[in-house]
Amino acid sequence: MNINKKNRIHIVGIGGIGMSGIAEILHGMGYKVQGSDISKNKNVERLSKKKIKIYLSHHKKNIDQADIIIHSSAIDAKNPEIKEAMKLKIPVLSRSSILSQLIKLKKTIAISGSHGKTTTTTMISSLMTDYNLSPTVINGGIINEFGTNTRLGNGEWIIVEADESDGTFLKLDPNISVVTNIDKEHLDYYGSYSELKKSFKKFISNIPFYGFAVVCLDNPPLKSLVETIKNTNVVTYGTDKKSNIRAFNIRYKKEKTYFDVQINKKNKKNIIKNFCIPMTGKYNVLNALAAISIFVELDLSLLKAKKSLKNFKGVNRRLTLVGSYNAVKLIDDYAHHPTEIENLLSGLKNAYSKSQITVIFQPHRYSRLIPLIKEFSKSFINSDKVFVSNVYSANEKKPNDFDLSRVIKLIAKNSNTNCVHLQNLDIIKNEIKKSKSNDIYIFLGAGNITEWPYQILKDLNEN
Known part of the structure; x- marks a missing residue:
């Protein structure tokens, strides 16, 4: 449907x-935007500063002046505003529907994958912005360089993070698709791992003949999937020797990672040495390779890409240094899946081999923790100590037979680490006081754990 700028969007x-992000882009395009949420947060505060009206409740009166309703997949039909809109026959659109309309206005790069898509989206956005291409960006995390998760550009490209969690990424029709990896995530929606892989195959294949897909060969499921795809221009990247864009000679030095890149395409063969990213971990090298692959395929300057990556400012909640107390580092990260945790801790261990790494882990959703309990139990192998908090349920009901102590015992056994239940944050404060310089405390999870290191640091500095 076409949306008139005289219409009020709620x-x-x-x-x-x-x-x-959608609100910010629509507002920047000149549409009348308002909205509602149950509480104030940093996103609400950011939008309020742009004079976007926000109701801090869900009530049918909020949509009195609305002509169109947009909602996320987290909002169900029982929401009073959705019910009132249906009653009044006000058009109701999903986020994916409006996003699919927005991307038709420009050439599109859509980034998906079980892990790393937010960082990869940010890297591509940062490189193309530095190249003065002025892309429009819609991301799933706060881009430190922008101070927001979106930017309305005046260039011909739009770069979007494509959410695979509910299948809505298949509604997008990008010119370039990027897939970082495939893992056993969101099976509650897909029903099976095979269905998840089928959806990713459709996403990779769903590009025009003049477009291309960028995929990582280091991920075995994705590598196998690529071999079954015909009639699609696929550019591969990774440390795998068969990759079109390959990283090798990876070196870790504290907060920085260095690597060389080999370009191995029919009409393009080259080696460029000493790329540098101000981040730890092989997984971040792979994220950078996805961005480099796009530059190679679009014939953009790799020397400029190299300079941009060196100065990359990162994404909020991705290895974010909250601060230090007596030279003990407190770090916040969104990692909440076994693969993410294992990759992150491996990277930290490579960068800080002499430091003790203590993990504070808040499990996110019973529906993720229970099916992957074996994988979670092995993912803390590069930690020295792990504190496990109660599960952040995200409104899921706790199963009657769930036993957190079993999870803690399995982590201790299978990751060969000291693992205990976190009773309260005072325990962490006391641990930090006893720690040595350069020791690391990393807070992992997708729930409200992101608030904890800030509160702990504040309390420590005040006492």
Whole structure:
């Protein structure tokens, strides 16, 4: 449907990271935007500063002046604003529907994958912005360089993070698709791992003949999937020797990672040495390779890409240094899946081999923790100590037979680490006081754990 700029758009759940981005882009394009959410957060505060009206409740009166309703997949049909809109026959659109309309206005790069898509989206956005291409960006995390998760550019490209969690990424029709990896995530929606892989195959294949897909060969499921795809221009990257864009000679030095890149395409063969990213971990090298692959395929300067990556400012909640107390580092990270945790801790261990690494882990959702309990139990192998908090349920009901102590015992056994239940944050404060210089405390999870290191650091500095 076409949306007239005289229409008032009401966004239900406007404080979410995805919906706040849509609100900011529509507002920047000149549309009348308002919205509602149940509480104030940083996204709400950011939008309020742009004079976007926000109701801090969900109530049918909020949509009195609305002509169109947009909602995320987290908002169900029982929401009073959705119910009132249906009653009044006000058009109701999903976030994916409005996003699919927005990307038709420009050439599109859509980035998906079980892990790393937010960082990869940010890297591509940062490189193309530095190249003065002025892309429009809609991301799933706060881009430190922008101070927001979106940017309305005047160039011909739009770069979007494509959410695979509910299948809506298949509604997008990008010119360039990027897939970082495939893992056993969101099986509650897909029903099976095979269905998840089929959806990714459709996403990779769903590009025009003049477009291309960028995929990582280091991920075995993705590598196998690529071999079954015909009639699609696929550019591969990774440390795998068969990759079109390959990283090798990877070196870790504290907060920085260095690597060389080999370009191995039919009409393009080259080696460029000493790329540098101000981040730890092989997984971040792979994220950078995805961005480099796009530059190679679009014939953009790799020397400029190299300079941009060296100065990359990162994404909020991705290895974010909250601060230090007596030279003990407190770090915040969004990692909440076994693969993410294992990759992150491996990177930290490579960078800080002489430091003790203590993990504070808040499990996110019973529906993720229970099916992957074996994988979670092995993912803390590069930690020295792990504190496990109660599960952040995200409104899921706790199963009657769930036993957190079993999870803790399995982590201790299978990761060969000291693992205990976190009773309260005072325990962490006391641990930090006893720690040595350069020791690391990293807070992992997708729930409200992100608030904890800030509170702990504040309390420590005040006492």
